[in-house]
Amino acid sequence: MTFAAILASYLVLGAAAGTMAGLFGVGGGIIIVPVLVFAFGLQGIAPEITMHLAVGTSLATIVVTGASSALGHVRRGSVHRPWFMALLPGLMLGAIAGVFIAGNLSGTVLGTLFGVFVLLLAAKMVIGLNPKPGSVAPGKVAMSVAGGVVGAISALFGIGGGAMTVPWLSRAGASMTQAVGTSAACGLPIAIVGALTFIVVGWGHPLLPPWATGFVMWPAFIGIVATSVPFARLGVRLAHVLPANILRYGFALLLTVVGLRFILA
Numbered sequence: 001m002t003f004a005a006i007l008a009s010y011l012v013l014g015a016a017a018g019t020m021a022g023l024f025g026v027g028g029g030i031i032i033v034p035v036l037v038f039a040f041g042l043q044g045i046a047p048e049i050t051m052h053l054a055v056g057t058s059l060a061t062i063v064v065t066g067a068s069s070a071l072g073h074v075r076r077g078s079v080h081r082p083w084f085m086a087l088l089p090g091l092m093l094g095a096i097a098g099v100f101i102a103g104n105l106s107g108t109v110l111g112t113l114f115g116v117f118v119l120l121l122a123a124k125m126v127i128g129l130n131p132k133p134g135s136v137a138p139g140k141v142a143m144s145v146a147g148g149v150v151g152a153i154s155a156l157f158g159i160g161g162g163a164m165t166v167p168w169l170s171r172a173g174a175s176m177t178q179a180v181g182t183s184a185a186c187g188l189p190i191a192i193v194g195a196l197t198f199i200v201v202g203w204g205h206p207l208l209p210p211w212a213t214g215f216v217m218w219p220a221f222i223g224i225v226a227t228s229v230p231f232a233r234l235g236v237r238l239a240h241v242l243p244a245n246i247l248r249y250g251f252a253l254l255l256t257v258v259g260l261r262f263i264l265a
Helices: 003-024 029-042 047-075 081-103 107-127 140-157 162-171 176-202 218-239 244-264
Strands: none
Touching: 003 029, 003 218, 003 244, 029 047, 029 107, 029 140, 029 218, 029 244, 047 081, 047 107, 047 140, 047 176, 047 218, 081 140, 081 176, 107 140, 107 244, 140 162, 140 176, 162 176
């Protein structure tokens, strides 16, 4: 395939991922990673690295999309700066650790772990399991440890970490506005550090396809960034039209199918 044809396919994939992210109210990573794994497979990229390449590229896209989201929350004053700074060291160190863990796993094992994670998210959506809001913020040590866990899991699976950060901050006493805003800010350092580390870890890998630097595929990055943001707005509009329960159970079903696909592959 020519570069133009490949880029066009990623523009379409970015539009689909953005629409679903806006429609279901989740970060794009949980959608982008499986879509990229599928796309890389169609392009004949070595299966040994498709998962690593998908996760690294997903984190690179979150650098751009996450920066826009984080800036918007900063301007609205919804980022709790002391909590963000307490989480930051753990987020960055955890992201590095998560990438090195991924780099030492085979594509099959990493894909299976991703499938298990997706199934857990699906179960959480169906059950509606949410932590009880708290009123007392944890100390700096607890915040750093939590940041490390969030950073490692997020970098391992190519996501922004909102599914973990928002419940944690809610337990720490944050309002939902503060939890979402601070979580959006937390996703940015995870994505930056994670993407850069994936480039380093994958540098010079013999199975890398053209137009890839380490485990970041640039045509996919360009295409997804170009279309995912505007189409996310379309997804948000659709979300206001469809009933909430249909959205929740529909997305849980989609996650279940995706998770089983990765586990049984």
